[in-house]
Amino acid sequence: MVHLLINLRNKSTSYLSPTRFGGFFLLGTVLQLQQSELWAVHFYIGMVLFAIILVLVLILALVFILWSIKNKNLFIIVGLIFSLLGFGLTGWRSAVYSENTLNPALEGQNIWVRGIVASLPQRNETGVRFRLELESASENLPPLLDIAWYDPNPPTLQAGERWAMLIRVKAPHGARNPHGFDYELWLWEQGVQATGYIRAGSKDPAPQRLEQTWRYPIALARQTVRDRIYRQLSGSSKAQQPFAGLIAALVLGDQSAIDRADWNVFRATGVAHLVSISGLHITMFAWFSVGVVGWLWRRSSALCLAIPATNAALMGGVVLATAYALFSGWGVPAQRTCIMLATVIFLRLMGLRWPWVQVWMLACVAVVLRDPWALLQPGFWLSFVAVGVLFATDNATNLGATPAYSISDSGINRISRINSIKSHIRANLREQWVITVALTPLTLILFGQVSLVGLLANALAVPWITFLVTPLAMLGVLIPPLWEVAAYASAGFMAYLQWLASFSWAAWTVAIPPWWLGAAGVLGGVVIVLPWSWTMRVCGIPLLLPVLMWQAPLPPEGEFEILAPDIGQGNAVLLRTAHHALLYDTGPRYSVDNDAGHRVVVPLLQALNVRLDRVIVSHRDRDHVGGAGAVFAMQPQATLLTSAMPDALPANAPTLEPCQAGQHWEWDGVQFEILHPEAADYENQLKSNALSCVLRISNGKKTALLTGDIEKDQEAHLLQTNAARLKADVLLIPHHGSKTSSTPEFLDAVAPRWGIIQAGYRNRYGHPAPLVSERLRQRAITVLDSPHCGAVIWQSWLADGVVCWRIQNQRYWHHRV
Secondary structure (H helix, E strand, C coil): CHHHHHHHCHHHCCCCCHHHHHHHHHHHHHHHCCCCCCCCHHHHHHHHHHHHHHHHHHHHHHHHHCCCCCHHHHHHHHHHHHHHHHHHHHHHHHHHHHCCCCCHHHCCCEEEEEEEECCCCEEECCEEEEEEEEEEECCCCCCEEEEEEECCCCCCCCCCEEEEEEEEEECCCCCCCCCCCCHHHHHHHCCCCCEEEECCCCCCCCCEEEEECCCCHHHHHHHHHHHHHHHHHHCCCCCCHHHHHHHHHHHHCCCCCCCHHHHHHHHHHCCHHHHCCCHHHHHHHHHHHHHHHHHHHCCCHHHHHHCCHHHHHHHHHHHHHHHHHHHCCCCHHHHHHHHHHHHHHHHHHHCCCCCHHHHHHHHHHHHHHHCHHHHHCHHHHHHHHHHHHHHHHHHCCCCCCCCCEEEECCEEEECCCCCCHHHHHHHHHHHHHHHHHHHHHHHHHHHCEEECCHHHHHHHHHHHHHHHHHHHHHHCCCCCHHHHHHHHHHHHHHHHHHHHHCCCCCEEECCCCCHHHHHHHHHHHHHHHCCCCHHHHHHHHHHHHHHHCCCCCCCCCCCCEEEECCCCCCCCEEEECCCCEEEECCCCEEECCEEHHHHHHHHHHHHHCCCCCEEEECCCCHHHHCCHHHHHHHCCCCEEEECCCHHHCCCCCCCEEECCCCCEEEECCEEEEEEECCHHHHHCCCCHHHHCCEEEEECCCCEEEECCCCCHHHHHHHHHHHHHHCCCCEEECHHHHCCCCCCHHHHHHHCCCEEEECCCCCCCCCCCCHHHHHHHHHCCCEEEEHHHHCCEEEEHHHCCCCEEHHHHCCCCCCCCC
């Protein structure tokens, strides 16, 4: 249809091209993804049908009527049609999918189900997680569930097994924070509309393994190979064992076993893209397959007479590369690479020539058609922008030519016959330079951090991983001892990266800029790397500099801001003045290797480029001190004020100062004061909750009170000693809304307008307690709780309003409590 439109009337359709059609289709999809609520499904169906009718009418008009239509008008009409089509198709799919949403009445109920393990089971210290494809249930549940089996020694689960079990489910609900990971989008994108756990108590019926089925053979094969990798390396030397997770990631795309410390090194050195199944790996496998298939095909004269060996080799390479991409998890880079490979090979076999931009746009549209929500993932933009930049820089001086293509991790590059190692190295270094400069603004938008040693790291890492470690890891599927060789090679590679990451300047962190500023920065980076004259390239610097120098807005002098992130069941509150910052508590520890510090607090501090002056850990409970290790690793300069003893703090904590009533200081015209505990409270050896540090913040006009986990006895003591100083506009409700706190007398004395409750969705403690909720309601205190609000932002100079991050940034896939 596209070629028909173009060929019908070249003079009147010079504005039209497949690239523009694809661009408008993507624009319509992006607009649909901004909807906070879905419309009825028939609205979207009507849009799609209307767009199709308009296309048919336009074709007839071009053929029979509108020969003199202006290019600009035709461009606008076609743009609107394809935008409407993208909007309608994505909305239609979303509306149909949302019909399987979990009935809220079923949350917390025990439900007997039977289903099939539909994914690679993931083990951790608390048990195992897996996807369950539902076959039958005692209640109406969504077809795909994310299930946890909390057991330190759970039975071995295999993909494709059929089980019957008693589970308890709830709607997908994740933390909603500025610049934070969208857990609910991640589950939505994978088709999961309920999470749950297996009931395996002494009074519950035991889960029953029924049989191994033929379902999910790819997942079962991946699991088999992963288990073989771990077994092979478990008996090897201690130097090799830590790299089992890296080998599994390179072979299978399973990154779950890579240590957090290793991920930090990969990010700091800019090589994280190499430890996943990327376009480079798929391409290498494809061309290896082309060679093998071609060699085998030429062994048979009959086959060569039927299909030329060259054509058979190209088709076989694409098929085998696609099979490998499926085996490795079918991520966005793998999808993009397979689509581009297939397109280039198809065009070559058909004797057609397409401009590079059309191949690039076709891959974009194909990925979005399969997964519209990929547009909201960083990997999509990093992958396609990198490809587009390499396309543009490789072809900017010869846009009319149609080169042959090869696809690398950075994208599709012109195949050139390099006659010397020197020119090959020069070409690789040039590509790394182009990608580094062009993607730096985009990386800052997405992560707020860019590696300054990335060029040095990738100069060795790309050939080392691509041509040594990855081939050894893949051949290990046939010859398992090669996995040990790959582990030794990985050890040397990691030593080099750790050395680079050890420099204090290895990574540069800035506040994440707004999207429009980032888009200008990406444009500036592209202008700088295009093979133009230096006079033209310099024009990109003004576009690039604002991104590199961006500073997050700070409170005015004499004012303060409270940001209570969504961390689940625990406390962590960031307070900022014009030039200082304080963190009150560090959030909970979720498991041995997972806590709110790593997952929420540290990323938030990085995104805002906050330098902490002081950390207050109110008391020793795990839901308040759990993230301290990660915070102090990032902010070693911060001083520590706490009621906890050293044995409750991480090893990297600075020298502590006990918090004690009467301590006070001033930052930028804002007063900070500790109201509790008193010195005698330490001597009386009160329980940890009773020792919670109570912090009062005031600028003389507005006041906030942070109370930790104090209970009614401590509230009564504060009423006796500091009744006049308790009045506040914002109150961090004591003990997450427990019934042991928030007495009527205390609430009357504080009389806040806003009450913040940091508690987990459907937490096992029942916080906030119904009794406390009723007391708050009776006093017209507006409750800002994590499940409904997500992150809470309150600013003293805009005290009449508050930002609930979940509500302000609501999208249709987000859970509504």
